Amino acid sequence: MRLSTVPHYTERRRRQRSLRDFCRKMAREAVRSLYQELVLYPKPGLVSLVDNGSHDDMDASTFMRSLFSLRRYFVEIAEAGTHGAPFSELKQLGIRAEQRMLRATAGINTHRGAIFGLGMLCAALASCRAQGMTLSPQAVRATLLIQWGDALTAHTSAGDASSNGLRVAAHHAVGGAREEGALGFPSVFDIALPQLQATLDAGRDWQCAKIDALFALMAHVSDTNVYHRGGNAGANMVQARSRAFMADGGTGNIDWQAQAETCHREFVRHRLSPGGAADLLAAACLMHAICFDKDKEHGSEIANINSNLKA
Numbered sequence: 116m117r118l119s120t121v122p123h124y125t126e127r128r129r130r131q132r133s134l135r136d137f138c139r140k141m142a143r144e145a146v147r148s149l150y151q152e153l154v155l156y157p158k159p160g161l162v163s164l165v166d167n168g169s170h171d172d173m174d175a176s177t178f179m180r181s182l183f184s185l186r187r188y189f190v191e192i193a194e195a196g197t198h199g200a201p202f203s204e205l206k207q208l209g210i211r212a213e214q215r216m217l218r219a220t221a222g223i224n225t226h227r228g229a230i231f232g233l234g235m236l237c238a239a240l241a242s243c244r245a246q247g248m249t250l251s252p253q254a255v256r257a258t259l260l261i262q263w264g265d266a267l268t269a270h271t272s273a274g275d276a277s278s279n280g281l282r283v284a285a286h287h288a289v290g291g292a293r294e295e296g297a298l299g300f301p302s303v304f305d306i307a308l309p310q311l312q313a314t315l316d317a318g319r320d321w322q323c324a325k326i327d328a329l330f331a332l333m334a335h336v337s338d339t340n341v342y343h344r345g346g347n348a349g350a351n352m353v354q355a356r357s358r359a360f361m362a363d364g365g366t367g368n369i370d371w372q373a374q375a376e377t378c379h380r381e382f383v384r385h386r387l388s389p390g391g392a393a394d395l396l397a398a399a400c401l402m403h404a405i406c407f408d409k410d411k412e413h414g415s416e417i418a419n420i421n422s423n424l425k426a
Contacts, residue, residue, distance in 0.1 A: 134197050137244050138237075141405060142189035145233050148400035149182045149226065152393050155325050157375040159333070159356070160382030161393050168379070169344070169388040173223050181226050184219035188212035188230065189237050196238030197245040202266030209234050228292045228394035235259060235267075235296055236303075236398055240405055250406050252308055256299045267297040292339070292391065300398065302336050307399030312407075314366060323366035326375060329396050330365060333357035338391035345387045353389055356381065 153175060156163040167174045192208045212230050217223070239259035240250060248254045271293040295302060310331040314324040334357035341350045356378050365371060382388070 134241070134245055135194070138190050138193035138197065138241055141193050141237055141240055141401075142186060144404045145189040145237055145401050146182055146186055148233065148397045148404065149178075149185075149229060151325065151400050152397040153178050153182070155322070155329070155396075157326075157372065157379045158329065158393070159353075159375065159379040160386075160388040161390065169383050169386045173220070173225060177220050177223055178225050180219040181216050181223075184215045185212055185226060185230065188215070188234065192234045193237040193241040196241035199242060199245075199262060200238070202263045202270070205234065205238055205263070206270075226394075228391055229397055231292055231296060232300065232303075232394050232398045233401055235263070236300070236401060238263075252304050252402060252406055255402065255406070256304050260299045264297070264299070267293070271297050292394070295395070300395075302332055302395045303398045303402060306331050306335055307395055308402055311399060311403055317367060319366055323371075325396060325400070326371070327361070327365040328399055329392060330357045330360045330375075332392040332395050333389050334361055336389075336392050336395065338389045340390035341387055345385060349385060349387050352385065353382070353387055 153162070154164050156165045158168070160169040162168045162170055162173055162175060162178060164175045188208060188211070192205055192212075195204055195208060209230050212234070213227060216226055216230065236255065236259070239255045239262065242258050242262055243250055243254050246258075248258070307328045310328040311324045314327045315321070319327075333353050335354075337350065338353065341353050345352065360371075360374055360378060363371075363374065368374065
């Protein structure tokens with residue numbers, strides 16, 4: 116009688132080990148996705164390895180410290196997703212991750228939006244894996260909304276009144292990161308991911324794909340970071356310049372790099388920083404890596420992340 120339970124027990128242990136391995140892999144991909152956003156250039160108004168963009172209080176090293184402080188968080192929230200943890204539990208993991216981030220950056224907010232966005236996607240991806248579902252964008256988005264949609268909707272109206280994002284969203288009557296989450300991250304699934312794939316399908320490289328996806332996001336997203344710094348005029352400028360870049364062919368235009376650098380200088384001059392779009396780009400990079408690049412290894416890039424942190 117006892118012998119008959121051994122195969123079932125062994126299979127259960129094997130499945131648990133497989134899920135743990137998946138969560139660790141996904142955490143590495145989440146960190147890598149944030150790194151890919153950081154090193155991208157030209158990236159209008161945003162911090163990169165080249166310059167600080169529109170920021171006086173942070174640079175690439177600040178982002179690297181923040182990025183590494185979040186490694187454990189992505190594992191934790193993915194593991195919570197495997198057993199369908201309630202949103203309240205995921206939220207507490209995010210709060211603790213934010214505290215670690217702020218300690219690592221001496222109080223500078225570098226990745227608050229990414230903690231929320233990439234964290235929820237990690238939970239949804241892990242939930243899909245635990246249920247034996249295909250890791251497709253459609254399945255991940257549906258799982259996110261089925262598992263946590265109601266709680267995310269409630270989360271949009273219950274928040275810290277001192278948060279810049281919530282205050283700006285209310286003042287300008289625009290959606291922020293919380294509304295994006297409550298809707299199932301449409302900017303990731305309907306804008307950034309299709310644009311990444313369209314550029315790759317056109318024969319251009321991953322760098323170009325990320326640039327096009329970022330500009331596509333800036334053209335469509337009501338970014339509370341931009342509204343906070345530049346008001347309606349700044350937001351209109353970001354969207355207009357981004358739409359013009361994409362209308363000219365994006366990275367398919369032979370002069371795309373010069374155009375993007377001109378846009379970067381203009382955003383810096385006006386102190387505009389589309390950080391919300393940057394977070395959404397990182398989220399799209401994560402989704403692309405897990406759903407479309409399942410067999411690709413990124414050991415050399417992880418080594419580059421480590422070397423940059425030590426530099």
